[in-house]
Amino acid sequence: MTKPAIILFAAAAALGAAGTWSEPAEITHDDSICVTYRARLAGDYLIVEAKHEEPWHTYSLDNEVLAKEKLAGKMALGIDQPTVIRAKEGLEIAGPWLHTPPEDISKPELRIFAWGYSHTALLAAKAKRTGTGPATIGIRGQACSATTCKNVNLTLTLPAEAGPAPDLKALAPARVAN
Numbered sequence: 001m002t003k004p005a006i007i008l009f010a011a012a013a014a015l016g017a018a019g020t021w022s023e024p025a026e027i028t029h030d031d032s033i034c035v036t037y038r039a040r041l042a043g044d045y046l047i048v049e050a051k052h053e054e055p056w057h058t059y060s061l062d063n064e065v066l067a068k069e070k071l072a073g074k075m076a077l078g079i080d081q082p083t084v085i086r087a088k089e090g091l092e093i094a095g096p097w098l099h100t101p102p103e104d105i106s107k108p109e110l111r112i113f114a115w116g117y118s119h120t121a122l123l124a125a126k127a128k129r130t131g132t133g134p135a136t137i138g139i140r141g142q143a144c145s146a147t148t149c150k151n152v153n154l155t156l157t158l159p160a161e162a163g164p165a166p167d168l169k170a171l172a173p174a175r176v177a178n
Contacts, residue, residue, distance in 0.1 A: 020159040021049075027143045029150050034143040039156045043165025046093065046127035046137065046158075048085055050117055055145045057116040058083050058152065060102035061123060061174040070106070070113040080114045080149075082176070083141040085123060088155060090135035095126030098171035116144075124168055134158070 021038040028034060034056040039048045050058055060066070063082035087093050100122050102115035129135060134157050141152040 020161045020163065022156040022158055025139075025154045025156055027150050027152055027154075029143075029145075029148060034145075034150055035152070037139055037152075037154065037156060039137055039158055041127065041129075041135070041158055041162035043162065044094075044126050044128070045124050045166060045168070046085075046087075046091065047166060048123040048137070048139065048156075050083070050121045050123070052118045052120070052143075056143050057103075057105065057118040057145075058121070058141050058143050060115040060117060061085075061097050061099050062176045063102075063115050065175045066102075066115050067113040071111070074111065080116075080144070081140070081142045083117075083123070083139065083152070085125075086138045086140075087127065088136040088138050090129060090131040090133050091137065091158070092128055092130050093125050094128050097174040097176055098124045098168055099174045100170070101172045122171060123174075124166070124171060134160070 021040045024036045024038045026033050026036045033053050035053070035058055036051045037048065039046065052058065059080045059082050061083050063080060100117060102117055105116050106113040136155050136157050138155050139152060143150045143152055
């Protein structure tokens, strides 16, 4: 196992050990799980976990920004939908997004540039509760394999209990507006 993989595995294990997660939400294809999402509040942060099954991936929070930069004004056949997380009810995103550093899954010979997540990815942003009721978030994007894409459009309800503040050193800034 490479050093970055060990660091991300340790960060995911530490985040999974403390606090209460939402009920998981699964995206499936032909009765097989593509990706499972869950979320929780930890300290001042909203933490979203995306656990991908082989051979599935989702696109990074900043996929559009990275693809447009790489295209440098040239036309693309298409740009894959980035993962988008929005506070829906009882919560406000109060800081920039951090994420597991995405993998370059581009196909430059086809002028397709994309960055995504596979295995387990963590996405985090400072957040604050705006009410006393349940807090919900919406997640949109695409889960894809080499031959199939599934739309991601789901809502997660966060548990009222927040866990301790996480160690986010393994995460990188995502270049996306809140």
